[in-house]
Amino acid sequence: MYLRLTEEQRMVQQTIRKFVEKELMPLEQEVLRNEREGRTGLSKEKLEQLQNKAKEVGFWGINTPAKYGGADLGQLMQAIVTIEVGKTFVPFEFGGFADNILYYGNEEQKEKYLIPTINGDKKSCFAMTEPGAGSDTQNIKMTAIKDGDSWILNGEKTFITGGNEADFVMVIAITDKALHQKSKGREGVTCFIADRNMGWKSEYIHTMGEGGPASLFFDNVRVPEENILGELDKGYNLGLEWIGFARWMVGAKAVGASERLLKMAINYAKERETFGKPIAERQAIQWKIADSAVEIEAAKWLVYNAAFTLDEGEDNRHLASIAKLYGSNIGNRVVDRVLQIHGGMGYTKELPIERWYREARLWRIYDGTDEIQRLIISRNLLKGHVKID
Template sequence: MSATASEVSQMKTMIRNFVENEVDPYAQQIEDENHIPQHLVDKAKELGLFGLSIPEEYGGIGLNATGKAIVLEQLGRTHNGYVSLISAHTGIGSTGLVRLGSEQIKQKYLPDMAAGNLIGAFALSEPGAGSDATNLSTKAEKKGNKWILNGLKHYITNGPIADVITVFAITDKEKGAKGGITAFLVEKDFPGFSVGAEDKKMGLRGSHSSQIIFEDCEVPEENVIGQVGMGYVSALTILGEGRVGLAARAVGSSEKLIEMSARYANERVQFGKPIAVNQGIQWMLADMATETEAAKQLTMKAASLIDEGKKAIKEASMAKMFASEVFNKVADKAVQIHGGMGYIAEYPIERFYRDARITKIYEGTNEIQRVIVAKHILNENKI
């Protein structure tokens, strides 16, 4: 049973208050220390944020795609590194298990994931398999009642702290993406699993990513997610929903930047008057607000289609592509409106500007999103 509209509305208000009153005051500390204070993680657990998309029967809140987008939009208003920890877990880190896992592994893992006691991650990318996600080199071979994994994943969000990871590996090289890739749920304590080098990134401080290494890693056969060989299809399903969540976060960040920019424009006086009276500033704010609203509508449409049981692959790609590009444009204009202050690290504008850039790259580059959208349009209009 999903949360009601009234419950989602109440949660929206609660999350808005939470990020403004409890997370924002620690945003600069997160930035300076590259670490999220434990009390903020504990508060997220208390609010049920780690179980946003996990059904109630497993201890989660069980929001549908629309409800989740509404919540993630509010979370997007605060430090993006903090939000990334939560959204990587509730999105691509757990969606596969919720949608495709057997009842046995759902019962085993989902309650602790919903409580935030087990942190999830998603491991698809490899040095030779980024945008070309089918070019995997990580292999899995069946031996008795176990699968033996060998390979390397990289840029894995939550990699250094994850307890359970959805991992994709080649199980039949001849079939490749058409029946030869399988998804597995791997625990960090399985023999042969290790965490590699941690990434030093431009932004998203407090959110850590790293290599994940498999050296004869032993995975029980019951930890296959979905059907053997159908992992690539599973990946597309998981990423589709994840892209809607990412778009929602980008919308929330854009809305926050617009508010900060408008307030600053009203307060900043130059040549004896607030800069808000200048047409150049007004036009920037108008473009920022209009494009953000358009991104929001695209995002909610994609979420609505998912809730109706439709694939919405094209719409999810549209939302992710457009919302991330709007976020980057809004961040750029916010820096311009704030002038020198927008470039200073002690102020949040500079942080949002750096954090925006990755949104056009991860969970599928925007170039790949355009390819996906175009393919759907061409297929829909075949003569």
């Protein structure tokens, strides 16, 4: 066992860190101001500008297969990059990637949807959740009825990340009601690729955080048969794969944010004096700092391990749930302590801490709530899918 990053991984880490510090962090005040005044944090032009800069440094499609023009650096590298980018709240991602399930498309679908998504010419979203169905997919109500050589989609989807901006959606609908009921939701649903101009509408959902998700409305939307992604009635497996594949990335994001926040707290604790000495000399503050450091370190290795396991070609879903559950929870605890250390200043919008405080709450909800992660972890153990050595 070799518990060190390789030379290459450290180099990438340093390069990304420099990029984040030089290109992204200086934009933080602008992002806060934009968001406060009801605009998106980064304008479309600004984001493209930044992505072009990133492209020049060679970070385009970090995890995308080389065959599709990506850098193909693997999951652990993706974790390292996500942690570094997580150190700022500037809403930026290195472009050049596509949803994992789009790779299951046939050659025509790849040409029409996958390649333009990787190139950044089209934006995608994935829609499974409905007002009455989240991780409990057997409660899905959206229907697709066959009509000639196309399908008519009706229903509503909600909490769809990227749904406001997407040019097309990969949407899960019931195609065989009897089969869907008999199989408790595991069969009889199909994944369709539906372009926005086929007639679905989106509506912005205001959340406690910034850059909210969308509700999608399908009112007799006609989708051609050739837009079925994967197999008819087998959409459930695609859905599972989409949801589970990057769960641990939430943990990585939380680790990055926590590291930055802890750094802020350390600096502030040394500056701020009460009753004649810096609060850094008070044990109440010291313990908050120590507890945060311990939890961040543990979460970081859980994230690395989940990513590393996937790079080794093994099933990492159990470890991914553990990393997601722990990372998102310590993220919430760290931001709470850091806000407390900053006192009244931490509660103001002058500092970005309150923004992270609001965002962090989402980490424990999306990509499977805490409770769903616990369900998965315990079920794996109780049913013997995973054994304690």
